[in-house]
Amino acid sequence: MNQDISDLLQRALKDDRAALARLLSIMENNSVLAAEIELSLLPSMGKSFVVGITGPPGAGKSSLINALIPIAAKDFDRTAVIAVDPSSTFSQGALLGDRVRMNSYNHSEKLFVRSMGSRGNLGGLARSTVSAVSLFDSCNWPLIIIETLGIGQIELEIAEVADITVVVLNPGWGDTFQANKAGITESGDIYVINKSDRPGVHKTRIELEESLALIPHRSRVPQIVETIANTDTGIVGLWHTIAESLDSKNTDLKQIRELRQQQLFHRLVSFKIEQALGVATKSSLWKNIVSQNIENPEDARDLLDNLLLDISTRLRNY
Amino acid sequence: MFLEKLLAIGMFPYNSEASNTMEQKRILMAKTGLDGHWRGPTIVARALRDAGYEVIMIGMATGEEILRACVDEDVDLVGLNIGGHINVALRAIEAIKKERQSVPIFAGGTITPASARELNALGVEVYPPGSSLTDIVEAADRLTQRKQA
Ligand code: B12
Ligand SMILES: Nc1nc2c(ncn2[C@@H]2O[C@H](COP(=O)(O)OP(=O)(O)O)[C@@H](O)[C@H]2O)c(=O)[nH]1
Ligand SMILES: [Mg+2]
Numbered sequence: 441m442n443q444d445i446s447d448l449l450q451r452a453l454k455d456d457r458a459a460l461a462r463l464l465s466i467m468e469n470n471s472v473l474a475a476e477i478e479l480s481l482l483p484s485m486g487k488s489f490v491v492g493i494t495g496p497p498g499a500g501k502s503s504l505i506n507a508l509i510p511i512a513a514k515d516f517d518r519t520a521v522i523a524v525d526p527s528s529t530f531s532q533g534a535l536l537g538d539r540v541r542m543n544s545y546n547h548s549e550k551l552f553v554r555s556m557g558s559r560g561n562l563g564g565l566a567r568s569t570v571s572a573v574s575l576f577d578s579c580n581w582p583l584i585i586i587e588t589l590g591i592g593q594i595e596l597e598i599a600e601v602a603d604i605t606v607v608v609l610n611p612g613w614g615d616t617f618q619a620n621k622a623g624i625t626e627s628g629d630i631y632v633i634n635k636s637d638r639p640g641v642h643k644t645r646i647e648l649e650e651s652l653a654l655i656p657h658r659s660r661v662p663q664i665v666e667t668i669a670n671t672d673t674g675i676v677g678l679w680h681t682i683a684e685s686l687d688s689k690n691t692d693l694k695q696i697r698e699l700r701q702q703q704l705f706h707r708l709v710s711f712k713i714e715q716a717l718g719v720a721t722k723s724s725l726w727k728n729i730v731s732q733n734i735e736n737p738e739d740a741r742d743l744l745d746n747l748l749l750d751i752s753t754r755l756r757n758y
Numbered sequence: 759m760f761l762e763k764l765l766a767i768g769m770f771p772y773n774s775e776a777s778n779t780m781e782q783k784r785i786l787m788a789k790t791g792l793d794g795h796w797r798g799p800t801i802v803a804r805a806l807r808d809a810g811y812e813v814i815m816i817g818m819a820t821g822e823e824i825l826r827a828c829v830d831e832d833v834d835l836v837g838l839n840i841g842g843h844i845n846v847a848l849r850a851i852e853a854i855k856k857e858r859q860s861v862p863i864f865a866g867g868t869i870t871p872a873s874a875r876e877l878n879a880l881g882v883e884v885y886p887p888g889s890s891l892t893d894i895v896e897a898a899d900r901l902t903q904r905k906q907a
Contacts (some may be wrong), residue, residue, distance in 0.1 A: 457829055457830060458829050458832075458858075460830055461830050461831065461832035462832055465784070465832045468782070469781050469782065527812070528807060529809070531781065531807065531808050531809065531810045532806075532810050532811070532814045533806065533807035533808060533809060533810045533811045533812060534807060534813070535804065535807050535813050535815065536812060536813065536814045536815065537815045539814060539815065539817075540815050540816060540817040543816065543817060543818075543819070543823070552830055553827075553830060554830060554831065555812075555814045555831060555832075557782070557812045559782070600783045633762055738861065745780065
């Protein structure tokens with residue numbers, strides 16, 4: 441790893457915010473460096489809880505986070521927020537507006553808000569969001585909240601990163617998201633009906649309960665909480681539900697640490713393989729092989745074996 | 759054949775070197791006065807987004823909040839929307855000059871000629887009402903030293 445980056449890492453681990461912020465950009469801009477940085481963070485990570493907040497645009501995710509932060513502060517020394525908004529597929533640019541709602545504690549040393557564009561990743565998270573979690577974790581941010589857009593199946597990805605996933609909906613959700621009901625209800629541990637100052641809360645709760653009942657293999661029926669984010673109504677209750685859910689999942693730190701490490705190695709291995717694959721597919725070997733005619737299943741099997749052999753040789757030469 | 763097809767539909771996300779590295783410039787957009795006037799900064803932010811920038815909006819903010827966002831978001835440029843008084847803007851500029859000296863600042867909105875001169879003297883470029891969005895995007899390209907695509 442180059443000297444600049446090790447210096448930044450040293451500084452970030454000693455609580456230098458600017459260094460941490462710079463590393464986050466480096467990881468966003470360069471996935472190879474991100475993988476390297478994460479690998480070097482491995483010994484220091486696995487100390488934080490990660491709460492994912494997902495839901496359709498405008499549901500009140502940012503407002504809820506803004507309201508939760510001061511309450512969470514009673515249980516956690518400090519909080520990092522990673523807020524992901526979609527990047528434009530045309531310009532690659534993005535309007536990152538979540539901070540507008542998270543304004544009440546912006547001046548506090550104990551809060552670090554980082555906005556991210558999804559940069560072409562379709563899963564609702566930016567590709568580097570997970571790397572950012574590793575960094576915040578290593579730099580002693582004990583609570584990490586991720587805000588991400590989720591509609592339908594998309595929020596599934598957050599469930600792989602977060603210890604607890606909170607799905608935010610509004611009254612009337614059943615009417616708008618009829619077709620997506622199955623998708624939106626699969627990954628949540630907690631469901632929030634925010635904007636419950638609006639009509640239709642009861643109907644929405646019943647519809648939600650019905651959809652949740654349809655999901656098989658759930659060890660625990662998800663809780664439904666009603667909130668009004670901009671008047672702080674129901675926020676203490678929501679935080680209790682989150683904290684309780686963290687407990688009941690038996691998420692002790694050792695377990696989280698093991699899980700994170702496992703996930704990290706998974707990601708790094710598949711990243712390396714994809715990289716090798718990317719280079720391999722450009723080689724003449726691969727180009728020639730695929731232009732051959734495949735006439736029977738054995739040929740296809742042989743072809744696959746050859747390609748796998750090529751990849752494993754490449755990986756060994758890394 | 760099947761492999762070519764997979765490549766064509768982009769099944770292998772890392773098959774181009776370019777996808778590993780993507781330098782994206784980031785701009786902070788803050789409002790320092792007259793909170794009802796959000797049209798100007800929003801139009802400017804959209805133009806910058808359409809030009810490929812990640813624009814971090816923070817709405818109305820104090821000098822300290824602007825500095826905090828500037829550091830935490832690791833931005834390449836700070837944009838200040840000013841409405842009348844420039845006191846908050848001056849505090850933000852002073853703080854940024856002290857802590858993040860290398861981050862350039864530009865500004866727009868309702869600014870009197872005298873205030874514009876004061877800002878210019880501090881190295882802050884000013885784009886008053888009526889400025890063209892093309893000029894503003896060009897200024898961003900120049901100030902962030904973004905390579906032209
Ligand atoms: C529309 C308008 C309103 C609307 C705002 C609608 C909205 N959502 O934005 C409403 C009706 C709400 C409004 C209210 C008021 N307004 Co008014 N308003 C205007 C008006 C007519 C146009 C503003 C506008 O939107 N222009 C279009 C945008 C695109 O232009 P812009 O904001 O100037 O932005 C351009 C540049 O400045 C620059 N730019 C802007 N921001 C940034 C940021 C960066 C980083 C950069 C690089 C460039 C940049 O790029 C843009 C494109 O060129 C102006 C007069 C005028 N002609 O400017 C008065 C004006 C701004 N308003 C004024 C006043 C006094 C008020 C009120 C106090 C009136 C009152 N007495 O109630 C209230 C304040 C409310 C509040 N709390 O903020 C005064 C401000 C005077 C001063 N010295 O600050 C003005 C100048 C009118 C005047 N001549 O008196 N207003
Ligand atoms: N009436 C009402 N409005 C809310 C509530 N929570 C958030 N909002 C508003 O809904 C809009 C979107 O909120 P935001 O937090 O940005 O949603 P996000 O896109 O999910 O992050 C904002 O204008 C908020 O002020 C609520 O409980 N009741
Ligand atoms: Mg939001």
